[in-house]
Amino acid sequence: MNNRRRWWIVWTLFFSTAINYINRQTLSVLAPVISKEFHLSHSELSNIFGAFQFAYAGTWLLGGIFLDIVGTRLGLTVAVIWWSIVSCITSFANSPFAFGALRFLLGIGEGFNWPGASKAVAEFFPEQERGTAVAIFDSGSSVGGAVAAIAIPWIALKLGWRAAFAFSGLLGFLWLALWLAVYPQRSAAGAQQQLPRTRPTMGAWLRILRQRETWAIVIGRSLTDPVWWFYVFWLPQYLSDTRGFSLKQIAAFAWIPFIAADLGNFAGGLSSGALIRRGVPVLRARKWICIVSCIPMLAGIPAVLIGNPFSSLAFICIALFGYASWSTMGLTFPSDLFPSEVVASVTGLSGLAAGLAGTLFTLLVGTLVDHFSYFPAFVAAAITPVIATLSVVILIRRAREVRVVEHA
Numbered sequence: 001m002n003n004r005r006r007w008w009i010v011w012t013l014f015f016s017t018a019i020n021y022i023n024r025q026t027l028s029v030l031a032p033v034i035s036k037e038f039h040l041s042h043s044e045l046s047n048i049f050g051a052f053q054f055a056y057a058g059t060w061l062l063g064g065i066f067l068d069i070v071g072t073r074l075g076l077t078v079a080v081i082w083w084s085i086v087s088c089i090t091s092f093a094n095s096p097f098a099f100g101a102l103r104f105l106l107g108i109g110e111g112f113n114w115p116g117a118s119k120a121v122a123e124f125f126p127e128q129e130r131g132t133a134v135a136i137f138d139s140g141s142s143v144g145g146a147v148a149a150i151a152i153p154w155i156a157l158k159l160g161w162r163a164a165f166a167f168s169g170l171l172g173f174l175w176l177a178l179w180l181a182v183y184p185q186r187s188a189a190g191a192q193q194q195l196p197r198t199r200p201t202m203g204a205w206l207r208i209l210r211q212r213e214t215w216a217i218v219i220g221r222s223l224t225d226p227v228w229w230f231y232v233f234w235l236p237q238y239l240s241d242t243r244g245f246s247l248k249q250i251a252a253f254a255w256i257p258f259i260a261a262d263l264g265n266f267a268g269g270l271s272s273g274a275l276i277r278r279g280v281p282v283l284r285a286r287k288w289i290c291i292v293s294c295i296p297m298l299a300g301i302p303a304v305l306i307g308n309p310f311s312s313l314a315f316i317c318i319a320l321f322g323y324a325s326w327s328t329m330g331l332t333f334p335s336d337l338f339p340s341e342v343v344a345s346v347t348g349l350s351g352l353a354a355g356l357a358g359t360l361f362t363l364l365v366g367t368l369v370d371h372f373s374y375f376p377a378f379v380a381a382a383i384t385p386v387i388a389t390l391s392v393v394i395l396i397r398r399a400r401e402v403r404v405v406e407h408a
Contacts, residue, residue: 006124008182013117013137016080016179019171020113021144021232022151023087023106024052026168027099028233029152029254030161032240033247038096042237046366048096049233050359052103057355059111064348067116068341072123073183076116077176083109084172091165111355114138114331115348120183122335122343128276131286134332135269142262142324145232146255153251208346213337216395217346218353220290221330223388225354226361227297227323227381231257231316234365238374243309253313260317264324268293272329282336283396286329290392293329294385296322304378319382326385333396 027034027048035045067075086105093099117137125133148168155164208214236254239245245253268289275285296318303315334346365377 005182005184009120009124010117010133010136012175012178012182013113013120014140014143015175016076016113017117017137017140018144018147019080019140019168019175020083020110021141022148022171023083023168024110025145025148025232026087026152026164027090027103029148029236029250030156030164031237032250033156033161034099035237038099040096041366042369043366044096045237046363048100048103049362049366051100052107053229053355053359053362055104055107056111057107057352057359059108060115060351060355061345061348063112064115064119064345064351067112067119067348068343068345072116072120073180073185075112077179079109079112079116080172080176080179084169087169087172088166090169091162093165111351114351115343115345118331118334118347119343121332122339125335127282127336128273130335131269131272131276131328131332132266133269134335135265135328138324138328138331139262139265142258142260142265142320145258146262149236149255149258150251153247157247208338208342208349212395212397213333214346214349216392217330217333217337217350219391219395220333220388221350221354222357223384223391224323224326224330226358227300227319227385228327229358229362230365230377230381231320231323233362234374234377235316239309239313241369242374243312245309253310256313257317257320261320261324264293264296264321265328267321268325268328269332271325272332286332286336287393287396289329290326290389293322293326294389297326297385298382300378300382304375323385326389333392337396 031045034040040048063075063079083106086102086109090099090102090106093102118134121130121133121137152164152168155167235257236245236250239250239254272285272289275288276282280288299315299318299322303312303319306312306315330350331347334343334350338346361377361380365374368374368376
């Protein structure tokens with residue numbers, strides 16, 4: 001495969017990630033409006049968010065295994081069609097139960113995106129370019145969140161909140177044409193040279209569980225992903241509840257932290273690549289970025305304590321910058337440590353654990369806010385990444401790829 005084609009692939013994955021986040025953020029951005037219309041408490045809202053996360057977590061694992069079997073091209077095609085249809089149907093939701101059920105179905109489709117994108121990076125990119133490639137596709141989450149924060153309130157104010165769900169759902173069908181044109185079919189000669197010639201076995205998947213590196217990735221993501229979910233799901237509601245923002249003000253300002261996260265994605269990816277080109281061993285470079293990145297996430301503590309709402313938003317931007325830089329490394333570790341045949345499975349396993357941890361944290365936030373305040377949630381989101389970084393530093397020791405696949 002020529003160099004231009006693989007960069008086209010990763011930018012196409014950037015757009016799938018952006019659309020993925022526009023779909024999931026539609027409810028979060030509209031939460032103040034929908035909560036008022038359906039008289040939802042914070043606990044009830046957290047249950048709806050949690051339904052998405054629970055399904056999303058399971059699909060990371062099952063979707064990763066499915067992608068390792070059928071391939072990235074077909075797997076993501078099916079996933080995008082699924083989540084786009086579900087998003088369109090959500091425009092007809094008329095009860096809290098309907099929202100919860102449809103968010104559960106949305107999570108099933110959206111869980112395929114990251115294992116598939118990570119698998120594509122492992123297949124088509126050398127290790128010195130993987131950090132940048134992951135930064136590109138993962139930054140789509142930040143861009144999608146920013147676009148949703150700006151566009152969804154505008155559509156809701158002009159056409160109603162139901163039209164906003166239909167809009168976000170239709171975007172996936174536009175993406176499919178680009179994806180099928182860019183990603184090579186397995187029968188293509190150039191693709192056969194690049195795509196793996198081996199296939200994972202059940203024994204290979206079981207051996208993954210015995211690797212300490214697997215558990216470093218699992219623990220690391222389980223203690224950092226909830227930070228992202230907290231800000232993604234609860235930021236619009238927090239700005240409305242605590243800072244008194246209207247829907248127009250949310251549209252005007254809630255996109256800014258996602259741009260900060262986008263910069264964090266590229267800062268982590270480009271910095272690790274630069275260290276590798278200077279001769280720093282790959283895993284050591286990734287670890288150093290994790291160590292440095294957990295420091296800005298501590299900004300969540302002053303964000304909740306400070307009185308000025310715009311200063312609070314600035315600290316949230318700093319925290320999300322650090323998270324995104326760390327996340328880029330977390331998503332790159334599987335392709336650094338494992339052969340491409342099982343990268344989606346390893347990524348999926350870590351996504352399952354992270355999704356379940358995020359689900360529990362989301363449910364906890366709803367209870368905390370109803371009975372206390374947002375303060376404990378902000379503190380937890382600031383501190384847990386430090387523990388995650390320690391697990392990565394201690395458990396990842398290997399200097400070369402972990403071999404777990406039986407070759408045919």
